[in-house]
Amino acid sequence: SETKEVEIFVVFVFxxxxxxxxxxxxxxxxxxxxxxxxxxxxxxxxxxxxKSTSGxxxxxxxxxxxxxxxxxxxxxDPNMEPARLVSVGEPLMYIWHLNSxxxxxxxxxxxxxxxxxxxxxxxxIENGCSLDSVIVSNVQYPENNLKAFAxxxxxxxxxxxxxxxxxxxxxxxxxxxxxxxTNSTDYLCPKQPDCSKRIKRSMEKEEKRIEIxxxxxxxxxxxxxxxxxxxTLPYQxxxxxxxxxxxxxxxxKKFFAGTFAALTTAYLATITVAGSFGLSIYRSQxxx
Numbered sequence: 001s002e003t004k005e006v007e008i009f010v011v012f013v014f015x016x017x018x019x020x021x022x023x024x025x026x027x028x029x030x031x032x033x034x035x036x037x038x039x040x041x042x043x044x045x046x047x048x049x050x051k052s053t054s055g056x057x058x059x060x061x062x063x064x065x066x067x068x069x070x071x072x073x074x075x076x077d078p079n080m081e082p083a084r085l086v087s088v089g090e091p092l093m094y095i096w097h098l099n100s101x102x103x104x105x106x107x108x109x110x111x112x113x114x115x116x117x118x119x120x121x122x123x124x125i126e127n128g129c130s131l132d133s134v135i136v137s138n139v140q141y142p143e144n145n146l147k148a149f150a151x152x153x154x155x156x157x158x159x160x161x162x163x164x165x166x167x168x169x170x171x172x173x174x175x176x177x178x179x180x181x182t183n184s185t186d187y188l189c190p191k192q193p194d195c196s197k198r199i200k201r202s203m204e205k206e207e208k209r210i211e212i213x214x215x216x217x218x219x220x221x222x223x224x225x226x227x228x229x230x231x232t233l234p235y236q237x238x239x240x241x242x243x244x245x246x247x248x249x250x251x252x253k254k255f256f257a258g259t260f261a262a263l264t265t266a267y268l269a270t271i272t273v274a275g276s277f278g279l280s281i282y283r284s285q286x287x288x
Contacts, residue, residue, distance in 0.1 A: 006034040064100035066107060066169045068219035071095065076149035085224045090154040094136065096169055096219065097147040106145025106174045106189040110217075112136075112167040116160040125150070125167070129195035138195045144174050145189040156225035163223045170217060 013027045071080040071093050078097045086092065096107050112125035124131055128139040128148075136152035156163050172189035181188065 004035070008032045008034070062100055064098045064105045064171050066171070066217070066219055067097055067099065068165070068167055068169075068221045069095045069097065070165065070221045070223065074151055076147070076151075078147065082221070083223065085226070086154040087226050088154055088156060092152055092154055094150045094152065094165075095147060096139075096149070096167065098171075103146075104174055104176075106141075106172045107148050108141075108145065108170045108172050108189060109139045109148055110168040110170055112165065114155075114157075115164045115166065116157040117162050118160060120157050120160070128193035138193070141189075141192060144176075145172065146174070154223070154225050161224055161226060163225055165221045165223065167219050168217050169219055 008031075010030045010032075011027060012030065014025060016022055016024045067078070069078045069080075070083050071077065072083045072086065072090060073080075074091055074093060076093050076095050078095045083092060094112075096109060098105055098107060109125060109128045111123060111127070113121055113123045115121040124135050125139065128141075130136050130138050130150070134153070135155055137150045139148050139150045141148050173187050174189055
């Protein structure tokens with residue numbers, strides 16, 4: 001209407017019985033008129049003009065260098081002394097880490113294999129998953145892929161003390177709030193691998209399936225593994241070919257072997273001469 005009013009007429013009937021009209025029933029006629037009110041709503045906006053670029057900040061990130069450190073024990077600390085001489089069954093920790101301080105790169109373990117001096121080779125890790133839980137565990141990625149680690153026990157090939165551990169490691173971009181991805185996410189660090197469906201594989205099959213990656217992505221570590229505990233070895237530094245005696249005197253290995261052979265020969269010669277002399281005396285007395 002022109003007066004911008006809304007008129008409503010309604011009759012309300014209240015019945016207290018579902019089937020009959022009783023004395024308690026009531027009815028009410030309601031007539032309502034609502035008048036529309038008009039008012040203005042306003043607010044104030046402060047518009048800031050688009051700012052032009054006042055400067056460009058450039059930066060160069062260092063190329064990350066990946067390293068593999070194997071330490072004794074169960075602490076994943078790459079700053080610990082690397083293990084070189086261990087015994088079979090000794091607990092070890094495999095640590096893959098970067099030397100980059102930029103904080104934008106992470107590590108991802110593709111695969112690891114072990115090899116003996118005679119060429120025997122076996123893959124132990126594939127896509128971050130262990131192929132033999134007795135040798136090494138699945139790879140863990142703490143701290144948003146800044147490093148990775150896996151624990152295991154020292155092992156070796158039969159009749160071979162030297163074990164070479166080689167791993168193919170890839171660099172990836174860490175995920176953080178300021179990173180804007182517009183294209184493919186292939187270069188982003190993936191989540192923890194799903195190792196529930198991994199199966200064990202034999203050494204014969206792995207020798208044929210081990211892939212060769214670029215040398216830029218390969219990291220190595222060499223271990224000398226013995227059958228006996230390290231503290232029972234005659235010497236711990238494998239570069240020194242000497243035997244450490246209890247009196248503190250160091251004797252060259254070749255000199256010790258020659259001296260021992262000479263003394264043994266002299267001892268046997270003395271016994272032979274003494275025996276011959278005694279036999280000759282016995283025969284002479286018997287003839288008399």
